[in-house]
Amino acid sequence: xxxxxxxxxxxxxxxxxxxxxxxxxxxxxxxxxxxxxxxxxxxxxxxxxxxxxxxxxxxxxxxxxxxxxxxxxxxxxxxxxxxxxxxxxxxxxxxxxxxxxxxxxxxxxxxxxxxxxxxxxxxxxxxxxxxxxxxxxxxxxxxxxxxxxxxxxxxxxxxxxxxxxxxxxxxxxxxxxxxxxxxxxxxxxxxxxxxxxxxxxxxxxxxxxxxxxxxxxxxxxxxxxxxxxxxxxxxxxxxxxxxxxxxxxxxx
Numbered sequence: 001x002x003x004x005x006x007x008x009x010x011x012x013x014x015x016x017x018x019x020x021x022x023x024x025x026x027x028x029x030x031x032x033x034x035x036x037x038x039x040x041x042x043x044x045x046x047x048x049x050x051x052x053x054x055x056x057x058x059x060x061x062x063x064x065x066x067x068x069x070x071x072x073x074x075x076x077x078x079x080x081x082x083x084x085x086x087x088x089x090x091x092x093x094x095x096x097x098x099x100x101x102x103x104x105x106x107x108x109x110x111x112x113x114x115x116x117x118x119x120x121x122x123x124x125x126x127x128x129x130x131x132x133x134x135x136x137x138x139x140x141x142x143x144x145x146x147x148x149x150x151x152x153x154x155x156x157x158x159x160x161x162x163x164x165x166x167x168x169x170x171x172x173x174x175x176x177x178x179x180x181x182x183x184x185x186x187x188x189x190x191x192x193x194x195x196x197x198x199x200x201x202x203x204x205x206x207x208x209x210x211x212x213x214x215x216x217x218x219x220x221x222x223x224x225x226x227x228x229x230x231x232x233x234x235x236x237x238x239x240x241x242x243x244x245x246x247x248x249x250x251x252x
Contacts, residue, residue, distance in 0.1 A: 001029030002232040007080040009033040009072065011063050011121065012090030014041030016190030017140060020220035021087055021227045026054030028228060030085070033076050035061045037090075063090045063117035064109070073124040082132070085231045086125050088118045088162075089140045092195040094152035096203035107154045114158035115165070122169060126178070133177040138230045139166050140223075141182040143246050149210040152203050159184075163242055170240025179239040181230045186246025187211070188218045215247040 008025045012018040014036030026032045026049040034049075034056050036042040042058040049056040059075055061068040076083055092113045094106055118139055129135025144150035145159030163182055170180040226245050229235050244250055 002228060002234065003085070004029035006030045006084040006231075007033070007076065007082055008085035008087065008231065009035060009059075009076055009083060009121075009125075010087040010089055011035045011061065011072075011117070013045060014038045016192065017185070017188060017220045017223045017227075018087075018089040019045050020224035021089060022056065023049055023052075023054075024221070024224040024228050025085070025087075025231065026056050027052065028232070030055075030231075031080055032056040033059050033072070033080075035059045035063075035072055035090075037062050063121070064112035066120055069117065069120045069124055073121070073128075077128065083125050083128050083135070085136045085138065086121055087138045087140070087227060087231070088121055090117060091140060091142075091192065093192055094154040095196055095198045095200050096152040096207055097154065097200040098203045098206070099153045101200055101203070102152070102154055110154040110158050111161075114155070115161045118162055118165060122165075122180070126173070129173075129178045130176055135178045136231050137166075137169065137178070137180040138227050139180070139182040140227075141166065141184045141242060143184050143186045143244070143250060145182075146184050146242070146244065146250060147210070149207055151207060152200065166242065167240045174239055179230075179235070181235070181238055181240065182242045183223060183226050183230070184242050184244045184246070184250075185223050186218060186244075186249040187214050187216075188220060188223060190220055213252045214249045218245065218247060 142159040166182040
């Protein structure tokens with residue numbers, strides 16, 4: 001097992017890519033903290049993991065709140081004694097708004113969930129990682145964090161920020177046994193679209209031009225396999241970078 005006895009926190013683990021990552025990590029021997037804002041969904045994931053012989057438990061958290069982030073890490077340490085792997089997966093979409101149409105409310109909400117939460121969870125686990133000179137962070141970025149036409153301006157900017165934060169963190173702590181990498185998924189069949197409200201017709205129309213050259217839609221399980229690689233020792237020489245998983249979409 002590639003993650004035997006490792007303690008892993010996965011945010012947004014109640015569905016989609018987070019669920020797939022949590023399930024695969026547990027299958028590979030990790031003790032998984034299934035964190036989500038939806039208790040019913042998170043409990044269902046834990047029950048499935050346990051039914052398959054894995055170890056997991058639920059910690060509810062709204063990653064946009066600092067107090068929830070603090071409790072998430074503290075309660076994990078209280079139960080398991082440490083944290084070995086942090087997967088920052090929780091995220092929301094915008095409404096495809098271009099810059100002229102962004103509201104402050106939308107901008108702040110998207111950044112709170114997609115970007116500020118990544119900083120806060122990372123900031124919280126780093127003392128643990130530094131003390132033992134070991135730890136892994138896997139951030140879920142997006143093709144929208146590498147290109148300009150995959151979403152609205154707020155989501156695009158938030159995921160570009162995650163990419164920059166990932167690179168900086170990987171570089172800063174490279175000599176302390178800490179690795180920080182990101183995955184940039186292309187179009188993946190998840191329920192993140194449910195977070196989209198008030199779709200902007202102009203922005204959505206522009207975004208659809210890029211969708212026309214997308215080779216195919218991926219699965220959450222395909223992204224989970226990349227997250228397993230980055231979370232395990234198999235990627236020991238991979239740090240401060242982004243792995244694109246999009247069936248070649250970005251190569252066009």
